[in-house]
Amino acid sequence: MLKRLFPHPVLSIVLTLVWLALVNKVTxxxxxxxxxxxxxxxxxxxxYWPRRAKVGGPFRVIxxxxxxxxxxxxxxxxxxxxxxxxxxxNIRSHWITVPLExxxxxxxxxxxxTITMTxxxxxxxxxxxxxxxxxxxxxxxxxxxxxxxxxxxxxxxLKEIFQ
Amino acid sequence: xTVAIEALISFFLVVAGLFxxxxxxxxxxxxxxxxxxxxPTKATTVGVGGVLIASMLYFLLVKGSVSFHELLITLFxxxxxPISANFIAKTYIQGNIRAHELPGTECDYGWSVYDDPPKRxxxxx
Amino acid sequence: xxxAALIFAFGCFGLGLLFNLWRIATGPDSADxxxxxxxxxxxxxxxxxxxxxxxxxxxxxxxxxxxxMVGFVSTVAYCRFVLRGDIIE
Numbered sequence: 001m002l003k004r005l006f007p008h009p010v011l012s013i014v015l016t017l018v019w020l021a022l023v024n025k026v027t028x029x030x031x032x033x034x035x036x037x038x039x040x041x042x043x044x045x046x047x048y049w050p051r052r053a054k055v056g057g058p059f060r061v062i063x064x065x066x067x068x069x070x071x072x073x074x075x076x077x078x079x080x081x082x083x084x085x086x087x088x089x090n091i092r093s094h095w096i097t098v099p100l101e102x103x104x105x106x107x108x109x110x111x112x113x114t115i116t117m118t119x120x121x122x123x124x125x126x127x128x129x130x131x132x133x134x135x136x137x138x139x140x141x142x143x144x145x146x147x148x149x150x151x152x153x154x155x156x157x158l159k160e161i162f163q
Numbered sequence: 164x165t166v167a168i169e170a171l172i173s174f175f176l177v178v179a180g181l182f183x184x185x186x187x188x189x190x191x192x193x194x195x196x197x198x199x200x201x202x203p204t205k206a207t208t209v210g211v212g213g214v215l216i217a218s219m220l221y222f223l224l225v226k227g228s229v230s231f232h233e234l235l236i237t238l239f240x241x242x243x244x245p246i247s248a249n250f251i252a253k254t255y256i257q258g259n260i261r262a263h264e265l266p267g268t269e270c271d272y273g274w275s276v277y278d279d280p281p282k283r284x285x286x287x288x
Numbered sequence: 289x290x291x292a293a294l295i296f297a298f299g300c301f302g303l304g305l306l307f308n309l310w311r312i313a314t315g316p317d318s319a320d321x322x323x324x325x326x327x328x329x330x331x332x333x334x335x336x337x338x339x340x341x342x343x344x345x346x347x348x349x350x351x352x353x354x355x356x357m358v359g360f361v362s363t364v365a366y367c368r369f370v371l372r373g374d375i376i377e
Contacts, residue, residue: 021235024346076209079201080182083189093198097266116245119204123245124197124252128278131270136252138201166289173293176338180293180300183334187304190311190327196319199311203327206304206334214297214334218341221290232349236333236356243360247326250367255319257371 007046010055012038060161067153071118079119082139094143096121098150099132107162108133114154121146168224172217179213186210196255200248207244212237290341297338304331322366329359 006012019034020026055061082091102108108130115123115135122136137146186206193199215233222230253276256265262277272278308331311324333352340348368374 018235021231024230024232024349072208076182076205079205080185083185083192083202083205088192088194091193091198095266097269099269112249113242113245116248117204117208117241119201119208122197122200122204122248122252124249124256126275127268127270128272128275128280129270131272132268134265134268134274136197136200138198169289173289176290176293176297179334180297183297183304183331184300187307187327187331190324191307196317196323199320199323203323203330206327207330210301211330211334211337214337218337221341222346225290226344228346230346232346233337236337236349236353239353239356239360240330240333243356247360247363247367250364250371251319251323251326254322254367254370255317258319259317 006039006042008042008049011042014038015041054163055161056163057161060157064154064157064161067157068114068118071153075118075120079138082120086139091139092141094137094140094146096135096137096143096147097132098135098147098155100130100155102155102158102162103130104162105130107158110162111154111158115150121150168220172220172224175213175217175220179210179217182206182213183210196259197252200252200255204244204248207240211240294338294342298335301331301334301338305335318370322363322370325366326359326363329355329363333359 016031016034016038019037020030023030100108100111102111108126112123112126112133115121115133120138124134124136126133135146135150137143140146183206186202186204189202189205190199193202215237219230219233222228257276262273265274268274272281305328308324308328312321312328315321315324333356336348336352336355340346340352
């Protein structure tokens with residue numbers, strides 16, 4: 001019964017929060033309206049999500065988000081310095097192939113988004129079977145190190161989250 | 164106290180402006196298209212993010228009204244920016260780069276722009 | 289102090305828009321133009337929010353939200369058109 005009423009509890013909570021953020025005021029009426037949306041939208045869209053990713057460990061998710069935010073800040077300053085003060089001839093860009101151990105589409109999407117959002121690396125495309133990802137790095141002396149960082153810093157944590 | 168608040172908000176505004184400018188400057192300074200792709204991610208993350216934080220602080224501390232609207236815009240931008248960057252990269256690669264100029268995939272299939280994906284069992288059902 | 293910082297930020301993002309316009313005009317490839325348009329949308333979002341701070345109202349968030357959504361969809365549609373020659377297959 002509870003499973004039928006809330007087929008997707010995380011989506012229900014997110015929808016309610018997004019509704020509250022959209023109206024930008026927390027009142028009882030808005031909370032009820034957001035709750036109604038949060039109950040009915042997952043109920044009607046449930047059949048369209050047959051295979052669903054399992055997300056485990058809320059603390060792991062928060063830890064991952066904080067690490068990514070910190071990396072975005074640090075990498076931003078590094079890339080800004082490269083763009084402003086490095087001559088174009090001295091910028092050495094590399095294509096890097098990162099073989100993936102992740103298999104679920106959701107995890108690969110999150111990894112690709114993370115790689116793009118941390119400035120200095122852009123994920124450009126996947127292999128046809130999703131077995132590896134092509135990353136372009138703006139400036140590095142050691143492409144292997146970038147690949148190892150991506151694998152140890154992000155992919156390992158994502159594997160823990162989406163297992 | 165008010166001086167400290169004003170200094171904090173001004174700091175966020177100035178940092179955001181600088182990073183936004185560097186992002187757009189990178190767009191005209193860097194040499195090839197795929198390098199230029201790196202520049203706007205900065206403008207998106209720290210540029211717009213800084214402006215939104217400044218705006219939240221301003222309405223919270225100066226105007227005295229709670230506003231968490233801005234988080235939604237940040238969330239939306241963080242979700243969509245990688246997708247559009249990925250699309251632009253694919254557009255560029257399809258038109259300008261041949262398969263042999265890229266490193267290999269280290270797995271059985273080639274890159275998705277050049278190769279068809281393997282048939283999945285679920286698709287045929 | 290906030291006034292001065294606001295004017296500085298307006299100047300930065302405005303100059304950024306001019307740079308983007310330069311890239312749209314000269315960009316050798318259509319991917320460059322799409323990228324410049326996408327960056328332009330981001331700069332415009334920042335400018336709208338700055339204007340909201342300057343006016344002291346929160347009305348402009350709806351506008352910047354809509355600009356963000358329309359900008360994303362138009363970037364994707366443009367890329368898809370260049371990639372496949374069709375937007376909705």
